[in-house]
Amino acid sequence: MSKKVLILSSSPRKRGNSNALCDQFAKGAVEASHRVDKVLLGEKIINYCRGCYACMGSGRCAQKDDMAQILDEMIAADVIVMATPVYFYTMCAQLKTLIDRTVARYTEITNKDFYFIVTAADGRKASLERTIEGLRGFTSCLRGAKEKGIVYGTGACEIGDILASRAMKQAYEMGKAL
Numbered sequence: 001m002s003k004k005v006l007i008l009s010s011s012p013r014k015r016g017n018s019n020a021l022c023d024q025f026a027k028g029a030v031e032a033s034h035r036v037d038k039v040l041l042g043e044k045i046i047n048y049c050r051g052c053y054a055c056m057g058s059g060r061c062a063q064k065d066d067m068a069q070i071l072d073e074m075i076a077a078d079v080i081v082m083a084t085p086v087y088f089y090t091m092c093a094q095l096k097t098l099i100d101r102t103v104a105r106y107t108e109i110t111n112k113d114f115y116f117i118v119t120a121a122d123g124r125k126a127s128l129e130r131t132i133e134g135l136r137g138f139t140s141c142l143r144g145a146k147e148k149g150i151v152y153g154t155g156a157c158e159i160g161d162i163l164a165s166r167a168m169k170q171a172y173e174m175g176k177a178l
Contacts, residue, residue, distance in 0.1 A: 003178055005029050006077035007038040008070075010084045010095035014040065017162035018083045018119040021153055021171040025081055025117065028175025034079075039070055041094040046070070048097055055104035067101045075108045079148075079178060082135055083117035089130045091118075099138045111144035115174060118150070119167075121157035128152055149174045 009022040019040070026036045044066040054062040061067060074080060084091040102109065116135050118128045132150060139145040151171045156162040 003029075003034045003078040004076060005034050005036045005079040005081065005175075005178065006073050007036065007081040008041060008074075008083065008095070008098065009038060010041045010082075010092050010098070012042045012092065012094060013085075013159060014042065015159050016085060016119075017153055017156040017159070018085045018117055020160075020162050021117045021119065021151055021167060022081065022083045024168050024171035025115070025151070025175035028172040029079075029178055030175075032176045032178055034175075034178055037073060037077075039073065041098060044070065046094070046097050046101060049100040049103060059105050059108075061101065061104045067098070070098065071102060071105050074102070074112075075105065077112060079113045079115065080109075081115045081117060084119075084131065084135075086118055086120035086122075086128055086131050089127060091131050091134055096134075102138075106141060107143070109142050109145075112142065113146050113148045113178075114139050115148055116150045117153065117171065119153035119156045119162060121155070123155040125152045125154055128154070 007022045009019045011019045084095045153162045153167040
């Protein structure tokens with residue numbers, strides 16, 4: 001059965017390492033006949049959550065930016081891939097901002113399969129665990145969320161460093177196995 005896959009790529013670098021892994025995941029998923037949409041968060045306008053709670057009750061944020069559309073896509077997806085470069089041992093600001101802005105409708109992001117893609121200059125997988133725990137903190141707030149896989153792109157600092165790594169094959173295989 002074909003699934004609707006939403007890839008949220010938060011790298012501020014369009015040709016960045018985590019985005020390259022997103023492309024591999026997407027390639028595998030498309031080859032397996034799934035529908036894939038990829039959102040480059042760096043190209044979107046997503047303001048910070050103001051904590052005003054104007055959204056409580058209405059489910060609509062008072063801010064007018066690209067987040068409402070992305071939230072609709074998250075709710076409609078069967079599978080959500082969250083990808084981030086790791087800066088100072090945590091997710092980048094673009095992904096954290098997106099997570100915070102889901103507050104208006106996070107209770108509607110239900111029964112989703114989640115995959116995480118993380119990249120870092122550090123060559124140790126253990127150095128990415130704080131980031132994974134942050135992503136798990138978000139998904140633990142969602143009813144029926146299931147973590148299905150993680151791609152660890154270690155030792156990737158400069159653009160293109162990830163291309164020769166085994167993480168490329170892993171991302172492709174994970175997408176193909178949906």
